[in-house]
Amino acid sequence: MAEPTLHIGRKISKVRELKGMKQETLASELGISQQAVSKIEQSADVDGEALEKIAKILGLSSEAIKNFSEEAVFNIIGNTYHDNSASLNYQCSFNPIDKIVDLYNEKVALLERLLQAEKEKNELIKSK
Known part of the structure; x- marks a missing residue:
């Protein structure tokens, strides 16, 4: 069984969700059914050509999807938002x-x- 960090289908799912895209939308763009997208997202490995098409629709490279990690996203968010505007000590x-x-x-x-x-x-x- 592949490690979760190498599960391309899950990475596609996470990226799609972060982009605010529904499975139905991705399916429509790919010209396949929503069920087929669901099956892709459950697959540990995805065909290179399919991955390229999916990446293009998501506005990324296939390498970006392969290298995607939630930890990196959280680090980017954490390093981007330091203005403390969401701090509990915010003064009006x-x-x-x-x-x-x-x-x-x-x-x-x-x-x-x-x-x-x-x-x-x-x-x-x-x-x-």
């Missing part, structure tokens, strides 16, 4: 309560304008 540059009050005041002003427009409309209807 505004007071959220003030924003809520502002939105409430805008809503009240809008409702007052709508009410005034309705009153004017009713007056026009009555005057006819």
